[in-house]
Amino acid sequence: MVVDKSQIWFRALTVALVCLSALPWARAEGISVSASVEPREISVGQSAVYTLRLVNTRTAPDLDPPEVEGLVFDSPGRRSMTNIVNFERRDELQLTFRVTAEEEGVYRIPGRTLSLRGEDYPVNEVVLRVTPMDASLRSLFELVLELPERPLYIGEAVPATLKLRLREDVRASLGGAPERKGEAFVQSEWPREPRQGTETVDRRRYRFAAWDVVLNPVRAGTQPLRYRLPLVYENPDRMERDFFGRPRPRQERATLTTGTLEIEVRHPPAEGRPEAFRDAIGRFEVDAALSDRTVRTGEPVTLSVSLTGRGNFERMGAPEIGEAPGWRVYPPRTRFEADDSDPRGLSGTKRFEYLIIPENEEVTLVPEFTFAHFDPDRGRYYTTIFDAEPVEVLPGIRTGLAARDFRPANGPGRELAPPATLRPIKSLSGTWRTRLTPPVATAGFWAGALGPVLALGVLSVWLRRRERLRSDSRHMRLRHLTRAARDNLALAEEAARSGNAPAFYAAAQRTLQETAARWDAEHRQPHSLVEHEVRELLRKGGGDDELDTFAATVFQISDAGKYAGALVENRDIAEDARALRDHIARLSRNSSRA
Amino acid sequence: MKIRPILLTLLCLAAVFTAPTSAATDRGEAERLFQTGNVYYGEGRFEEAREAFEQALAFGHSPAVHFNLGNTWFQKGDAGRAILHYMRAQALRPNDPDIAANLRFVREAAGVEAPPAQPLAAFAASLPRAAWTALALGGFWTAAFAFLVFPRIARAGLLSRLTGGLALAAALTALLALAADRAHTGLGVVLAPEASLRVAPTSGSPSEATARAGEVAVVRESGERFHNVRFPDGRSGFLTREEFEPVHRR
Numbered sequence: 049m050v051v052d053k054s055q056i057w058f059r060a061l062t063v064a065l066v067c068l069s070a071l072p073w074a075r076a077e078g079i080s081v082s083a084s085v086e087p088r089e090i091s092v093g094q095s096a097v098y099t100l101r102l103v104n105t106r107t108a109p110d111l112d113p114p115e116v117e118g119l120v121f122d123s124p125g126r127r128s129m130t131n132i133v134n135f136e137r138r139d140e141l142q143l144t145f146r147v148t149a150e151e152e153g154v155y156r157i158p159g160r161t162l163s164l165r166g167e168d169y170p171v172n173e174v175v176l177r178v179t180p181m182d183a184s185l186r187s188l189f190e191l192v193l194e195l196p197e198r199p200l201y202i203g204e205a206v207p208a209t210l211k212l213r214l215r216e217d218v219r220a221s222l223g224g225a226p227e228r229k230g231e232a233f234v235q236s237e238w239p240r241e242p243r244q245g246t247e248t249v250d251r252r253r254y255r256f257a258a259w260d261v262v263l264n265p266v267r268a269g270t271q272p273l274r275y276r277l278p279l280v281y282e283n284p285d286r287m288e289r290d291f292f293g294r295p296r297p298r299q300e301r302a303t304l305t306t307g308t309l310e311i312e313v314r315h316p317p318a319e320g321r322p323e324a325f326r327d328a329i330g331r332f333e334v335d336a337a338l339s340d341r342t343v344r345t346g347e348p349v350t351l352s353v354s355l356t357g358r359g360n361f362e363r364m365g366a367p368e369i370g371e372a373p374g375w376r377v378y379p380p381r382t383r384f385e386a387d388d389s390d391p392r393g394l395s396g397t398k399r400f401e402y403l404i405i406p407e408n409e410e411v412t413l414v415p416e417f418t419f420a421h422f423d424p425d426r427g428r429y430y431t432t433i434f435d436a437e438p439v440e441v442l443p444g445i446r447t448g449l450a451a452r453d454f455r456p457a458n459g460p461g462r463e464l465a466p467p468a469t470l471r472p473i474k475s476l477s478g479t480w481r482t483r484l485t486p487p488v489a490t491a492g493f494w495a496g497a498l499g500p501v502l503a504l505g506v507l508s509v510w511l512r513r514r515e516r517l518r519s520d521s522r523h524m525r526l527r528h529l530t531r532a533a534r535d536n537l538a539l540a541e542e543a544a545r546s547g548n549a550p551a552f553y554a555a556a557q558r559t560l561q562e563t564a565a566r567w568d569a570e571h572r573q574p575h576s577l578v579e580h581e582v583r584e585l586l587r588k589g590g591g592d593d594e595l596d597t598f599a600a601t602v603f604q605i606s607d608a609g610k611y612a613g614a615l616v617e618n619r620d621i622a623e624d625a626r627a628l629r630d631h632i633a634r635l636s637r638n639s640s641r642a
Numbered sequence: 643m644k645i646r647p648i649l650l651t652l653l654c655l656a657a658v659f660t661a662p663t664s665a666a667t668d669r670g671e672a673e674r675l676f677q678t679g680n681v682y683y684g685e686g687r688f689e690e691a692r693e694a695f696e697q698a699l700a701f702g703h704s705p706a707v708h709f710n711l712g713n714t715w716f717q718k719g720d721a722g723r724a725i726l727h728y729m730r731a732q733a734l735r736p737n738d739p740d741i742a743a744n745l746r747f748v749r750e751a752a753g754v755e756a757p758p759a760q761p762l763a764a765f766a767a768s769l770p771r772a773a774w775t776a777l778a779l780g781g782f783w784t785a786a787f788a789f790l791v792f793p794r795i796a797r798a799g800l801l802s803r804l805t806g807g808l809a810l811a812a813a814l815t816a817l818l819a820l821a822a823d824r825a826h827t828g829l830g831v832v833l834a835p836e837a838s839l840r841v842a843p844t845s846g847s848p849s850e851a852t853a854r855a856g857e858v859a860v861v862r863e864s865g866e867r868f869h870n871v872r873f874p875d876g877r878s879g880f881l882t883r884e885e886f887e888p889v890h891r892r
Contacts, residue, residue, distance in 0.1 A: 097704045112845050112846055113846040121846055122846070122848075123842060123844055123846055123847055123848075124846075175671075216810065224848065225850060227848065227849070231836070233834075233836075234835065234836045234854060235852065237851060237852075237877075238851075266835055268837075362753040363751075363753050365751075375703075380751075421691075469715060470716060470744055470747055471740045471743050471744050471747075472711040472713075473680060473683055473709070473713050473714075474706040474709055474710060474740070475680060476706060477672070477673055477676045477677075477698075477704045477706045477707060478673060478704050478705055478706045478735075479704060479705075479732065480669050480702040480703065481703045481704070482699070482702055482703070482704055483703065484703045484730060484733065484734070484890055485890045490656045497782070498782075499647055501782065501783070504786055504790050504791065505786075505790060508790040508791070
C-alpha cells in the first residue's frame with residue numbers, strides 16, 4: 049500500500065491536536081495543602097513570607113491572616129500556576145502573607161483546616177525563629193515612645209510623642225504610617241507631618257521625626273502599648289555595587305517597634321476625691337467673674353468661670369453651682385481657647401458662662417461654686433472654693449420680663465450648651481411604628497402614592513383624545529386618512545415582497561390618494577381623486593418634483609393594469625416600494641410640522 | 643345598581659380594619675415591656691432595663707423607647723450606643739427638646755462633636771415628617787385634581803388654576819423638606835470605644851485612622867461584614883458591623 053507523504057503529515061498533525069485538546073482533561077492528582085515560611089529565621093523588624101500552597105485546585109476560600117502575638121501579617125497575595133508533565137496536570141495556588149516580627153522569640157504559626165470542595169484539608173504548623181535585632185542595625189535607628197514617667201490615669205489627656213531617631217548618615221523614608229496596638233488607650237489623630245529636628249543621645253548625633261499625640265487611657269491595670277513603623281532605609285554599613293560598579297549603600301526594609309510597653313493605668317484615687325470632682329485631670333488655675341453686681345429681679349447676669357492650664361479640657365465637666373435659693377441657674381455655655389504654642393491642644397483656657405437670674409429682691413449673695421481637679425504629676429486632688437459674693441438685687445421694672453419668659457442668649461441657629469445633667473426617661477411610650485425607616489423613604493410608598501396620579505394622567509389624555517374625535521370632524525378625517533394610508537402602505541409592501549406587481553401598484557395608488565386627501569379642502573372621497581388632483585394636492589402638502597414624477601408613474605402603471613391589463617415591465621418593485629415608503633414618511637413629517 | 647364593586651370595596655375595608663387586631667396585641671406587649679424597662683431603670687437595674695427596652699423594640703419603634711434606651715446605655719457607660727438610640731429617637735421625633743438635650747449632653751460627656759448640620763435641616767425639622775408627607779401628598783393630589791380632573795367636570799377658571807399652582811408649590815416644598823430629611827437616613831454611629839478605619843474590608847487590613855465611640859459618619863456602602871464609612875472631617879475606611887451601626891437599619 050502506498051501512502052502519500054502529505055497523508056502522513058496530516059495524520060501526525062491530527063494526533064498532536066487530539067493530544068493537545070486532551071490536555072485540559074489530563075488526570076490531576078488529589079488536592080493537597082501545605083504551609084511554609086521563608087526564611088525560617090529572621091531578626092526583629094525584618095520580614096519573612098508565609099506561604100500556603102494548595103496543589104491541584106484553582107480555588108481557595110477567603111482566608112484571614114493567621115493571628116500570632118508578636119507577628120504582624122499583611123493582607124494575602126495570590127499566585128496560581130499550572131504545570132503539565134507527562135500528561136499529568138498540576139495546578140498550584142499560592143497564598144502568601146508577608147509577616148513581620150516585632151519581638152524576638154520562637155513563634156509557631158498554627159495549622160488550620162481548609163475546606164475545599166466540601167472536604168477538609170489540614171494545614172501544617174510552621175515555626176519561625178526571630179532573633180534580636182542586629183547590633184549594627186540597632187545603631188542606625190530606633191523608635192521610642194516618650195510618656196510621662198509616672199502612672200497614667202483613666203480620663204487623663206496624656207501628652208505622648210512617638211519619636212523615630214536616625215543616625216545622621218542614614219537616609220530613610222517611611223514605608224507607611226505609624227500603627228498603634230493597645231486597646232486600653234484612645235489616641236488623637238496623627239499630625240499631618242511629623243516634627244523634625246536633630247538631637248544628641250549618648251554622645252551620638254541623630255536626626256529625628258516626632259509625632260505629638262494625646263493618649264487617653266480607658267482601662268485600668270497594667271496595659272500593653274506598642275507602636276510600629278515600617279521604614280525603607282539605605283544601610284551605610286552594607287555596601288553593594290550599582291550597574292556601573294560603583295559602591296552604594298544597600299537599600300533595606302525594616303519594621304521598627306517600640307516593643308511592648310507595660311503601662312500602669314489607674315483610676316483617679318477614690319480616697320480624698322472631692323464631691324465637686326468632675327473628671328478634670330491636669331493642672332488648672334481657676335478664676336471667676338460676675339458681669340454685674342447690681343441687677344434687677346428677672347434680669348440675667350453672667351457668672352463666668354475660667355479654667356486655664358493644661359489637661360483634659362475635652363472631657364471635664366462644668367463646675368457645679370451649689371445650692372442657690374432665689375436664683376434660677378441655667379446650664380453653662382462652654383468655650384475653649386487653645387494655646388497656639390501647644391500643638392496637641394492640651395493647653396488653653398476653658399470658659400463656662402452660667403446665666404443666673406435672681407427671682408426676688410431678697411437675694412443678697414451670688415451662689416458659691418467649687419472646682420476640683422486631680423493633678424496626675426503630684427497624684428493628689430486640689431479644690432478651689434469660690435465663696436458666695438454679695439450682690440444687690442433691685443425690684444424688676446418691666447413686669448413682662450419674668451424669669452419664665454427669659455430666652456437664653458444662645459438662640460436658634462447657634463449650638464446650645466449641653467444640659468448639666470441627663471434628662472430623665474419618658475414615662476409614656478407614645479406612638480409606635482412598625483419601621484424605623486420612614487415610609488416616605490421607601491420606593492413602595494412613592495409607587496403607591498404616585499401610581500394613581502399617573503393613571504389619572506393617562507385617563508385624562510385618553511378622555512381628551514376621545515372628546516376631540518367626537519367634536520372635531522377634521523381631526524377625525526385626518527386620523528382616518530392616516531390609518532387608511534398606513535394600511536395600504538403595508539399592503540403595498542407585502543405585495544412588493546411577494547413580487548405581485550399589479551397588487552403593489554394598486555395599493556400604492558390608494559396610499560397616494562389617501563395621503564393627498566389630507567390636503568383636500570373639499571373633503572372628497574380619496575378614491576375619487578384622479579392623477580392630476582393627487583399630484584396637485586401632494587405638492588400642496590410639500591411634495592417635491594421627484595414625488596410628482598413617482599405619483600404620475602404609479603397612477604399610469606396602476607391604471608394600465610386595472611383598465612388595459614398591461615404587464616408591468618422593467619420596473620424594480622422593491623425600489624418603488626422603498627421610494628413610496630420614503631415619500632409617505634417625508635409627507636407625514638411635513639404634515640406634523642405644519 | 644352595581645352591587646359587586648360596592649361589596650368588593652366593603653370587603654377591602656373590612657380587611658384593612660380587622661388587620662390591626664393582632665398589631666394591637668403586639669402593642670400591648672410592647673407597652674408592657676416599655677413600662678417594665680422604666681421600672682428597672684428607676685431601680686438602677688440598667689442591664690435588665692436594657693433587655694426590656696430592646697425586647698419592646700422587637701414589636702415596633704417608638705421615640706420614647708429609643709430615648710429611654712439611650713439613657714440606659716449612657717448609664718451603662720456606652721456613649722456610642724446611647725448616641726445611636728438618641729439619633730433613632732430623633733429620627734422618629736425631630737423636634738423633641740429632651741432628645742436634643744440628652745444627645746448634646748452625651749456628646750459632650752463622650753468628647754465627640756455633633757456632625758455638621760445638613761443644608762435645610764432646620765427647615766426640615768420645623769414640621770414632623772408625617773406632616774411633610776401629608777403636605778406633599780395632599781398638595782400633589784390637589785394639584786392633580788385641579789389640573790387633570792376639574793377641567794373635565796367643570797369650566798376651569800383662574801381660581802382652580804391658582805389653587806392647583808399653590809398646591810403644587812406646597813407639594814414641591816414638602817418634597818424638598820423630605821429630601822433634606824432623607825439625608826439623615828444614611829448616617830451611622832461608631833459603637834466601639836476606639837475603632838480602626840481599615841483601608842480594605844478584611845480583618846487583617848492596615849488602618850490609617852481611628853474613630854471614637856459616638857462619632858457620626860455617612861455610610862457609603864454596606865457589605866456582609868463591613869461598612870464603608872466617611873466622617874465629616876474626611877476620614878474614611880471600613881468598620882465592622884460590631885464597630886459601627888447605621889441609624890436606619892436596612
